[in-house]
Amino acid sequence: MSAPAVALDGVGFRRPGAAAPALEAIYLSIAAGEVVALVGPSGAGKSTLLTLLDGRLRGWTGCATTLGRALYPDRPPPRAARAETGFVFQSFALVERATARRNVLNGRLGRMPLLPSLMGRARPEDDAAASAALREVGLLDAAVTRVDRLSGGQRQRVALARCLAQEPRLILADEPVASLDPRRAREALRLLADLAISRGATLIFSSHQPALALEVATRAVALREGRIAFDGPAKELTETALEDVYGAAPRASLRLAG
Amino acid sequence: MTGRAGALASWWPGLLVAALVLWSAATLEADLSRVAAAGPRLGAFIARMAPPDLSVWPEVLDGLLETLRIAVVGTLGAILLSAILGPAAAATVSPGWIVRPARVLLALLRAVPLIIVAMLMVSAVGLGPLPGILAVLIHGTGMLAKYYAEAIDDVDPAAAAALESAGAGLLQRLRFAVWPQMAPAALRDTIFRFELNLRESLILGVVGAGGIGLHIQTYVRSFQFEKAATATLAVVAAVLLIEALNGALRRRVA
Numbered sequence: 278m279s280a281p282a283v284a285l286d287g288v289g290f291r292r293p294g295a296a297a298p299a300l301e302a303i304y305l306s307i308a309a310g311e312v313v314a315l316v317g318p319s320g321a322g323k324s325t326l327l328t329l330l331d332g333r334l335r336g337w338t339g340c341a342t343t344l345g346r347a348l349y350p351d352r353p354p355p356r357a358a359r360a361e362t363g364f365v366f367q368s369f370a371l372v373e374r375a376t377a378r379r380n381v382l383n384g385r386l387g388r389m390p391l392l393p394s395l396m397g398r399a400r401p402e403d404d405a406a407a408s409a410a411l412r413e414v415g416l417l418d419a420a421v422t423r424v425d426r427l428s429g430g431q432r433q434r435v436a437l438a439r440c441l442a443q444e445p446r447l448i449l450a451d452e453p454v455a456s457l458d459p460r461r462a463r464e465a466l467r468l469l470a471d472l473a474i475s476r477g478a479t480l481i482f483s484s485h486q487p488a489l490a491l492e493v494a495t496r497a498v499a500l501r502e503g504r505i506a507f508d509g510p511a512k513e514l515t516e517t518a519l520e521d522v523y524g525a526a527p528r529a530s531l532r533l534a535g
Numbered sequence: 536m537t538g539r540a541g542a543l544a545s546w547w548p549g550l551l552v553a554a555l556v557l558w559s560a561a562t563l564e565a566d567l568s569r570v571a572a573a574g575p576r577l578g579a580f581i582a583r584m585a586p587p588d589l590s591v592w593p594e595v596l597d598g599l600l601e602t603l604r605i606a607v608v609g610t611l612g613a614i615l616l617s618a619i620l621g622p623a624a625a626a627t628v629s630p631g632w633i634v635r636p637a638r639v640l641l642a643l644l645r646a647v648p649l650i651i652v653a654m655l656m657v658s659a660v661g662l663g664p665l666p667g668i669l670a671v672l673i674h675g676t677g678m679l680a681k682y683y684a685e686a687i688d689d690v691d692p693a694a695a696a697a698l699e700s701a702g703a704g705l706l707q708r709l710r711f712a713v714w715p716q717m718a719p720a721a722l723r724d725t726i727f728r729f730e731l732n733l734r735e736s737l738i739l740g741v742v743g744a745g746g747i748g749l750h751i752q753t754y755v756r757s758f759q760f761e762k763a764a765t766a767t768l769a770v771v772a773a774v775l776l777i778e779a780l781n782g783a784l785r786r787r788v789a
Contacts, residue, residue, distance in 0.1 A: 331700050353699070360702030370697035372715050383711050387702015395710050443701050 280345030282447050282479035283307040283330060288339035290325060299325045300337070301503045307479060309446070312470050314494030314511060315483040318523050321500040323483035327449045330481070331364045344446055360387030363445030365469070367452040369436040371424045377435045378420040381407045384439035410438035413472055430461045437465070441472060448473050450482035462486070466493050487519055580760070587768060588761035595750060595766045599773055602746035605664050606733040609671025614725060616676045621683025628687055644677030649735045653744040664745035671732045682724035686717040722788045730781045737770050
């Protein structure tokens with residue numbers, strides 16, 4: 278059996294000066310190919326956990342591996358490891374003045390040789406990966422359009438294509454559809470899950486819309502105050518169980534969206 | 536805050552300006568009757584300038600081109616120096632113990648007028664275009680490096696973080712996330728600084744730092760007003776030309 282995509286063993290994290298820990302005693306094992314929804318109220322630690330898995334958090338405690346490689350709390354992972362883990366940012370984090378294609382190619386930088394990449398030269402396989410990713414998100418026609426001329430939904434798909442062009446084996450997505458309207462959010466999340474599954478990649482995404490998230494995911498992990506409050510099949514995370522996770526949150530926010 | 540104190544707080548800048556104007560006008564001993572007599576004298580002066588003596592045109596053109604070269608080389612030096620001092624003064628890329636002294640240094644460079652820097656340079660390296668170049672370089676860096684620092688600080692760090700997450704190294708992040716975001720502002724500011732350098736270096740010759748200013752100085756001192764007229768007209772034409780070119784350039788990088 279291959280190594281799990283994610284293995285966390287007693288992971289904790291406290292922000293400097295914070296009274297309560299942001300993450301506490303997290304034990305989690307996620308097998309390759311799973312589609313996992315990370316739910317929970319804001320401030321529960323979802324973003325912190327995803328940032329840690331992406332190797333961008335410093336000063337945490339415990340043991341963590343992704344794709345069979347250890348993460349270290351004091352330094353970022355090496356280039357090759359970073360290239361294997363893709364991240365979709367809530368704010369998309371695109372270079373606004375560059376074209377969609379350039380932004381997607383930026384996802385390949387971790388795999389490109391340094392000097393040619395600095396001169397803007399892409400190898401045939403980089404061009405092919407960028408074109409394939411743009412085609413898969415339906416943006417091949419907008420490849421040479423500058424990102425600041427694209428709509429919110431199109432930008433989201435550029436960000437997704439950049440992650441796909443990276444050819445990651447683990448995809449982390451932090452509130453990837455939070456800035457889209459409900460219909461587009463559902464479409465985008467489905468697309469993200471379908472593309473991850475078709476590539477055999479593991480997908481872990483967070484969402485503050487649990488109903489929508491559970492439509493797509495096979496497994497749900499709920500965080501509350503930095504601890505895992507639920508971990509199991511998505512369909513077992515019922516509204517009653519969600520109320521436990523969200524505490525006194527108004528029921529309306531939990532209701533199925535649309 | 537009570538109403539009265541609030542009213543005072545909003546009135547004091549106006550009162551200050553009024554006091555400043557009254558004090559200036561009342562104490563300068565500027566005899567306005569002399570303005571009335573100025574018309575005929577000015578007319579006589581301009582009459583002595585006409586017609587401009589175009590025979591000095593080659594000399595004037597030489598001076599203008601020397602000014603242009605001083606501005607080009609001085610600006611280039613300022614760009615190179617700012618490429619180091621700009622990032623040093625940018626809080627998002629440099630630590631505080633470098634940023635603060637760098638900003639103080641740049642503020643000092645900006646505070647000294649170009650003509651005074653030029654006088655210092657003339658006494659340091661002698662007459663000719665070299666002190667002019669050094670003056671433009673030093674004075675221009677004070678502003679240009681500050682602009683570069685602002686352009687760097689305005690860059691959204693999210694895109695660079697995303698590229699780091701994808702495995703990009705530092706140089707790749709600078710090239711593909713930081714540079715594309717700061718380039719338009721940096722280019723616009725560089726063109727603007729070049730225009731200022733060119734305008735300001737027209738006068739450098741007056742203190743012996745090379746360029747067209749020297750000719751104007753010589754003609755006026757030796758009462759050759761027809762020749763001074765030619766040089767003055769050339770300067771006016773050059774400034775208008777620079778402004779038009781700069782406008783066109785800036786529209787292209789927007």
